[in-house]
Amino acid sequence: MPNKIVPARDAAALVHSGDTVTTSGFVGAGVPDGLLKALGDRFAEEGNPRDLTLLFAAGQGDGKGRGLDRLAAPGLVRRIIGGHWGLIPQLGARALAGEIEGWNFPQGVISHLYRDIAAGKPGTISHVGLETFVDPRLGGGRISAAAKEDLVELVTIGGVERLFFKAMPIHVALLRGSTADQRGNITMEREALILDNLAQAMAARNSGGVVIVQVDEVVAAGTLPARDVVIPGALVDAVVLAPAELHPQTYATQYNRFYTGRYRAPMGGAAPLPLTDRKIIARRAAFELPVGGVVNLGIGMPEGVAAVAAEEGLLDHVTLTAEPGVIGGQPASGLDFGAAVNTDAIIAQNQQFDFYDGGGLDLACLGMAEVDGTGNVNVSRFGPKLAGSGGFINISQNARHLVFAGTFTAGGLSVQAAEGRLRIAVEGRARKFGASVEQVTFSGARAARLGQPVLYVTERCVFRLEPAGLRLTEVAPGIDVQRDILDHMGFTPLLDDVAPMDPRIFTDAPMGLKDDLLTIPLERRIVWDAAKEILFINLSRLAVRSLADVEAIRQRVNGVVGPLGRRVDVVVNYDQFHIAEPVERAWSEMVDDLETRHYGHVSRYSTSAFLRRRLGQTLERRRRPTIHDSEHAAQAALRRAAHDPADE
Numbered sequence: 036m037p038n039k040i041v042p043a044r045d046a047a048a049l050v051h052s053g054d055t056v057t058t059s060g061f062v063g064a065g066v067p068d069g070l071l072k073a074l075g076d077r078f079a080e081e082g083n084p085r086d087l088t089l090l091f092a093a094g095q096g097d098g099k100g101r102g103l104d105r106l107a108a109p110g111l112v113r114r115i116i117g118g119h120w121g122l123i124p125q126l127g128a129r130a131l132a133g134e135i136e137g138w139n140f141p142q143g144v145i146s147h148l149y150r151d152i153a154a155g156k157p158g159t160i161s162h163v164g165l166e167t168f169v170d171p172r173l174g175g176g177r178i179s180a181a182a183k184e185d186l187v188e189l190v191t192i193g194g195v196e197r198l199f200f201k202a203m204p205i206h207v208a209l210l211r212g213s214t215a216d217q218r219g220n221i222t223m224e225r226e227a228l229i230l231d232n233l234a235q236a237m238a239a240r241n242s243g244g245v246v247i248v249q250v251d252e253v254v255a256a257g258t259l260p261a262r263d264v265v266i267p268g269a270l271v272d273a274v275v276l277a278p279a280e281l282h283p284q285t286y287a288t289q290y291n292r293f294y295t296g297r298y299r300a301p302m303g304g305a306a307p308l309p310l311t312d313r314k315i316i317a318r319r320a321a322f323e324l325p326v327g328g329v330v331n332l333g334i335g336m337p338e339g340v341a342a343v344a345a346e347e348g349l350l351d352h353v354t355l356t357a358e359p360g361v362i363g364g365q366p367a368s369g370l371d372f373g374a375a376v377n378t379d380a381i382i383a384q385n386q387q388f389d390f391y392d393g394g395g396l397d398l399a400c401l402g403m404a405e406v407d408g409t410g411n412v413n414v415s416r417f418g419p420k421l422a423g424s425g426g427f428i429n430i431s432q433n434a435r436h437l438v439f440a441g442t443f444t445a446g447g448l449s450v451q452a453a454e455g456r457l458r459i460a461v462e463g464r465a466r467k468f469g470a471s472v473e474q475v476t477f478s479g480a481r482a483a484r485l486g487q488p489v490l491y492v493t494e495r496c497v498f499r500l501e502p503a504g505l506r507l508t509e510v511a512p513g514i515d516v517q518r519d520i521l522d523h524m525g526f527t528p529l530l531d532d533v534a535p536m537d538p539r540i541f542t543d544a545p546m547g548l549k550d551d552l553l554t555i556p557l558e559r560r561i562v563w564d565a566a567k568e569i570l571f572i573n574l575s576r577l578a579v580r581s582l583a584d585v586e587a588i589r590q591r592v593n594g595v596v597g598p599l600g601r602r603v604d605v606v607v608n609y610d611q612f613h614i615a616e617p618v619e620r621a622w623s624e625m626v627d628d629l630e631t632r633h634y635g636h637v638s639r640y641s642t643s644a645f646l647r648r649r650l651g652q653t654l655e656r657r658r659r660p661t662i663h664d665s666e667h668a669a670q671a672a673l674r675r676a677a678h679d680p681a682d683e
Contacts, residue, residue, distance in 0.1 A: 056088065057090045062370060063101070068282065085110050114182070137178035150238075152205060163429050175187050210249070214253070332357070362378060364377035399438070431477045437490070508534060510534075571605075581615075
């Protein structure tokens, strides 16, 4: 086909009844609205095609009829396997009613499934979804009884449980790019995201299907730079030139050059968020930001953390990411969600989920709609409302540190914050912390068993996940624990030694959080925990440049441990630690001296592989120490060493 440019109606005619169709897009970014409209219009006029299977990873819609809801007419779609359903309420309602066979799988799993279909594999094997509603033991991702087929199986590989998501042939891929040449080569220079377009095109091509791409510009064959081509013409069967109204960059923005990643937006000048419950929650969550770390912020309440980080001058000290492939910069919100400005990179969605699933996130901040006493969270289904899990399961199961953010109650809640205190003006009508959740999108028991640190942050209090359940750890000044918290819960949390939330959170002025996170005095870095009988030495983000710095740490340890009159077990955090080369030997000698005089078992950790290697060399005197990759691993090693010194 020398010239692959065809009218939208002709492209829609390539879709046959019974086909499995996959579509690109994330919220409103990268959605082939022109192709979806043409397909919906053809069905309205001809009654064909019918009984399609729809496969999509991210939600594609605006909640008002655009996106995949253009395919909601009865008879057009027979079954759907999708990641996020909240923006396609018409299809969601039909799936809940059993009029469509519907499954909800994790967004990242479907994103990886495209690659596995392209590679001719039988399916995708993943730990993502275990012990959630996606697990066959808890429903297998089915939305209603109409979804009878088993599309996911529980398998054991090497003695470890995994989920196997079955592959299926893809007959049609409806995708989107920016520019096409007449031979079908596709670039994406004006798109906010790359998404899974290449993997989807390969999956359809290798399934014997067709690939149709919507663009907003066509050029002569041979004029596109090869490095700019995202989907090669060899994979593309037809190209449709879409009008501007069916090709917005997102559903909130027709075109923003800064969303392309090719230009940087001038920063500064954005007004701070007003001091509402949303900002209060975002402020408390921002205390958990790992300086120098990689972070994911979910849609909704967590979006405010980016604004707080900007206000506090922290954006240059963390790398914010979004699951469709955004790395760095500041993520957008609302119907622009998924796009970002001033990014460091925009990669394929499936590659982003490779990074997430492998534990690459230092922190994730996600929303919460329902929470029970074991720490389970539901964000995916509430009675007649189907939101879907999206990337929530991939992110929540695998982040090194997890913060759930949301109001304590819902429905009419009104709060007032001033001068470091909080007052509940009008209580919300609905409880969010109840005896059970309707659907398990996050398994608290699994997280506690695996030692994942998890916080639940609300405007009035903070809970921490422990093996025995949720523990109330912080309460806002001005809040009565019984009246404002316990009386509005369906369970009683663990409760003792509750600390006040920082009063700066409830004062309408910058908190100075940057100084708190970047400058920590030794008195707070080297602390004896009498309850755990462990000396915690937090060297995170500390720069040791001189002999005086080395000596100050020696003296602080001596001052803390000396009065105890015995050896102590020690956990040392070396995250983002820096030591100047001229003092490396003095540092090693100081550590050796403390081990000789004060330490029992010592366990060290750093999330940086580079630092683990370098510190191993620096500290190698009597023998090379083991430097673990997380605090959980370090404490577990300490416990093993306490029982068996040979494991030290």
